[in-house]
Structure formats: C-alpha cells, structure tokens
Amino acid sequence: MKVAIVGAGYVGLVSGACFAELGNNVICVDNDDKKVSSLKRLKIPIYEPGLEELIKKNVRLGKLSFTTNVAQAVRSSTVVFIAVGTPPKENGEADLTGIENVARSIARAMNSYRLIVEKSTVPVETGQWVKHTIEINKKKGIPFDVASNPEFLREGSAIGDFFNPDRIVIGVESEKAESVLRELYSGIDAKILVTDIKSAELIKHASNSFLALKISFINAVSKICEMAGADVERVAEGMGLDRRIGRSFLNAGIGFGGFCLPKDLDAFINISKKLGYSFELLEAVKKVNDLQKEDFIRKIESNLWNIKDKTIAVLGLAFKPDTDDMRFAPSIDIINTLQKHGAKIRVFDPKAMGRARKIFKGVTFCRDVYEAARSSDCLIVITEWSEFKQIDFKKLKKLLKHPLIVDGRNIYDPQKLKRLGFKYISIGR
Numbered sequence: 001m002k003v004a005i006v007g008a009g010y011v012g013l014v015s016g017a018c019f020a021e022l023g024n025n026v027i028c029v030d031n032d033d034k035k036v037s038s039l040k041r042l043k044i045p046i047y048e049p050g051l052e053e054l055i056k057k058n059v060r061l062g063k064l065s066f067t068t069n070v071a072q073a074v075r076s077s078t079v080v081f082i083a084v085g086t087p088p089k090e091n092g093e094a095d096l097t098g099i100e101n102v103a104r105s106i107a108r109a110m111n112s113y114r115l116i117v118e119k120s121t122v123p124v125e126t127g128q129w130v131k132h133t134i135e136i137n138k139k140k141g142i143p144f145d146v147a148s149n150p151e152f153l154r155e156g157s158a159i160g161d162f163f164n165p166d167r168i169v170i171g172v173e174s175e176k177a178e179s180v181l182r183e184l185y186s187g188i189d190a191k192i193l194v195t196d197i198k199s200a201e202l203i204k205h206a207s208n209s210f211l212a213l214k215i216s217f218i219n220a221v222s223k224i225c226e227m228a229g230a231d232v233e234r235v236a237e238g239m240g241l242d243r244r245i246g247r248s249f250l251n252a253g254i255g256f257g258g259f260c261l262p263k264d265l266d267a268f269i270n271i272s273k274k275l276g277y278s279f280e281l282l283e284a285v286k287k288v289n290d291l292q293k294e295d296f297i298r299k300i301e302s303n304l305w306n307i308k309d310k311t312i313a314v315l316g317l318a319f320k321p322d323t324d325d326m327r328f329a330p331s332i333d334i335i336n337t338l339q340k341h342g343a344k345i346r347v348f349d350p351k352a353m354g355r356a357r358k359i360f361k362g363v364t365f366c367r368d369v370y371e372a373a374r375s376s377d378c379l380i381v382i383t384e385w386s387e388f389k390q391i392d393f394k395k396l397k398k399l400l401k402h403p404l405i406v407d408g409r410n411i412y413d414p415q416k417l418k419r420l421g422f423k424y425i426s427i428g429r
C-alpha cells in the first residue's frame with residue numbers, strides 16, 4: 001500500500017519504518033528541513049533500539065523515503081496518517097493547531113479518494129474537526145474518509161510493540177476505511193478492535209490515564225508501606241498475581257514522566273471539564289505524582305542533613321531506560337531543586353547526556369557511574385538503566401565520600417547493600 005505519514009517525530013518515524021518493514025511504500029513528511037535532510041542522510045534524530053537499522057534497511061530497499069513536501073506525499077499515497085505533535089498549552093489543554101494545519105494541507109493536495117488517519121494522541125471530538133477542515137478545504141466532489149488509529153507504542157520498546165501489540169484500535173465511519181486499515185495491518189497477528197472514531201480517541205486518553213493511575217496508586221501505597229514498615233515490592237507482587245489487576249505498572253518510584261503520560265493526563269482532565277465532567281480522580285493522580293518527587297528530595301535531605309555544598313552523584317537522566325528522551329523527565333525537577341538547595345551535581349546517563357547538556361546548567365557530566373560517584377556525599381538513582389543494576393559496589397564504596405545510596409527506582413536488594421556496608425534508602429520498603 002502507499003502510505004504517507006505527516007510528522008516524523010517519535011510516533012511518525014517508528015510507524016513509518018514499521019509500515020515499510022511490512023512491505024508498504026512509505027513516505028514520511030516533516031516541515032523541519034534539517035530533520036528531513038539528516039534523515040535522508042540516514043542520521044536518525046532519536047535513540048530507539050532497532051530503529052536505525054530498520055530505517056536504513058527500508059530506505060535502501062526503496063520502501064521508505066522522506067520529504068518536506070506534504071502535497072507530493074499526499075498525491076502519491078492512498079492512506080495519510082497524521083502524526084504531528086499535540087503539545088500541551090499552559091493550561092494543560094492539547095494544542096491542536098498542528099493537526100488543523102496538516103488537515104488543511106492534506107485537503108488542498110487531494111486529487112482523488114484518501115483515507116486520513118489520526119495517529120497523534122488527540123482529545124475526543126478531534127476527528128470531527130479534522131473531517132470538517134478537510135471538507136471545507138478540498139476540491140468539490142473528491143471523496144475521503146477520516147479514521148482514528150491511536151498509537152500504544154512505548155519508548156524504548158517501540159518496534160517490538162508495533163509488531164506485537166496487545167491490540168490495534170481503529171475508529172472508522174465507513175466499511176471502506178475499515179477494510180483499508182485491516183489490510184494495512186494484515187501482517188500483524190493481533191486483535192483488531194473496530195469502533196467509532198470518538199471511542200477510539202477516548203481509548204487512547206483513557207488508557208494512558210489509567211496507566212498513570214496505576215503508578216500513582218502504588219506510589220501512594222508505598223507511603224503507607226514506609227509508615228507501617230511493609231515492603232511495597234511484595235505488596236505489588238501480591239496484588240499483581242490477581243489477573244484482574246496484573247503486576248505491570250505497579251513499580252513504585254519517583255513518579256511517571258515522559259512526553260505522554262503527564263501530557264495526556266492533563267489533556268484528558270481538560271477535555272472532560274470542557275464536556276462538563278470534573279475528573280477529580282485524575283487530579284489526585286497528578287498530585288500523588290508531584291508529591292513523589294518532593295518526597296524523594298526529602299529522603300535525600302534527611303540523610304545528608306544539609307544539602308548545601310554537598311556533592312550528589314545522579315545515575316540516570318532520561319525519563320525511563322532505553323531512550324534518550326528527556327521530555328518531562330523527573331530528573332529535571334529533582335536536579336533543579338537540589339541545585340536550588342545548593343548541591344553540586346555530577347551526572348551520568350548511558351544515552352541522554354547529549355540532550356541533558358542542553359537542559360542543565362552548572363552540572364558536571366561524567367563518563368560513567370564511577371566518575372560520577374567520585375568524592376560524592378551521596379549517590380541517587382533516577383532511571384533504572386539495566387547497566388546500573390550490575391555495578392561494582394566495592395569499587396563504588398571506595399569512590400563515594402559516604403556510602404549512601406538513595407534509590408528512586410528500587411533497583412537494588414536492601415539486604416545485600418546493607419551487608420556491603422551501604423546506607424540504602426529506597427521507595428516504600
């Protein structure tokens with residue numbers, strides 16, 4: 001099939017490469033000249049395991065190409081995905097101007113039937129506006145369909161998620177749109193759920209908000225565990241064995257970050273309010289998430305006495321492992337607060353150092369865990385990269401000024417660290 005994807009960001013690029021891998025002819029469009037020209041030179045703007053290989057392979061096979069020209073891409077494709085960003089406005093509402101502009105450009109370029117598919121995460125009722133925008137901007141008599149096909153990829157495992165999804169959701173208004181999308185996904189063995197467009201849009205916001213709720217729930221339980229002397233890891237295990245609950249997304253820590261969960265939670269609260277419902281439950285999810293970061297700072301402070309002039313080694317900056325994405329990473333608030341309190345910060349992250357250099361000022365960027373730990377008063381874990389789980393504790397102990405570890409992701413065994421002579425503080429245990 002001939003597919004155009006407008007927006008070569010995270011979702012667009014991964015989906016484009018994967019649709020090409022499935023045997024389609026894909027053209028990815030972006031209005032960022034620099035990004036497109038580096039993609040043409042096979043320079044990939046983000047780190048995502050497996051993505052570079054997939055892009056290179058499919059470009060060489062002639063299945064994947066890049067352009068800044070929306071009209072050219074629309075004319076040469078039957079299915080056009082909209083995968084541009086929907087960043088948060090100051091009030092938390094999703095900014096949909098990018099979607100409107102793209103819908104207008106697609107409409108103006110259409111010369112025969114096109115299926116226009118929303119892939120960006122959008123509030124319910126956006127489909128109606130996309131349809132209206134295309135209707136008023138296209139040439140008379142040209143048929144089209146609009147559909148919603150929300151994306152459930154996780155950063156760090158996006159390629160695997162694309163080829164092995166739990167479900168594929170398609171929101172459609174016509175049999176033709178349904179059959180085009182079914183054919184496009186025919187190479188993937190997964191349940192396809194067909195709904196109306198509004199329900200598909202809602203599935204995405206409701207899913208991400210529910211995942212955020214699960215995380216905040218276990219984080220709130222972690223507080224009770226600390227107060228009562230229980231172990232949140234055991235509690236999560238026991239809860240998770242109930243198939244109705246499930247163990248995933250019950251990892252207590254410093255709270256959720258990234259460009260999806262916080263933004264989608266805000267956007268969902270916002271659209272609910274607009275529709276007349278005050279989603280207090282989700283307001284509480286946000287509040288618990290903020291408290292979790294504050295509490296982490298309190299833990300550091302209560303073990304260092306004064307933070308001022310202390311050196312703190314930070315392991316991990318990206319919002320989660322296996323990505324270099326720093327957007328809404330908990331590390332940003334935590335490091336900024338520690339600096340405000342007068343701490344000196346030494347950091348290491350396996351992939352996010354380049355992006356982090358543009359965000360943090362007055363921070364020492366280190367080559368590895370051990371260089372970060374050298375002469376530090378305390379070591380804190382913010383991102384659970386697997387390489388941090390295999391560190392040489394004896395070496396670490398010699399390098400640190402004091403053997404103090406405050407772990408925001410519960411990656412170490414408290415008994416083991418105690419035996420090795422560390423003071424080890426973690427979350428909810």
Ligand code: UGA
Nearest residue numbers: 151152153154155249250251253255256257258260319320
């Ligand atoms: C999330 C969803 O998981 C995807 O299904 C969705 O497609 C994506 O948003 C999106 O809307 O594009 P992602 O943001 O890549 O994916 O990352 P997650 O794996 O969901 O993690 C989000 C945050 O929650 C991270 O900061 C992570 O550290 C935190 N988290 C996750 C926890 O604190 N505890 C957990 O148990 C799980």
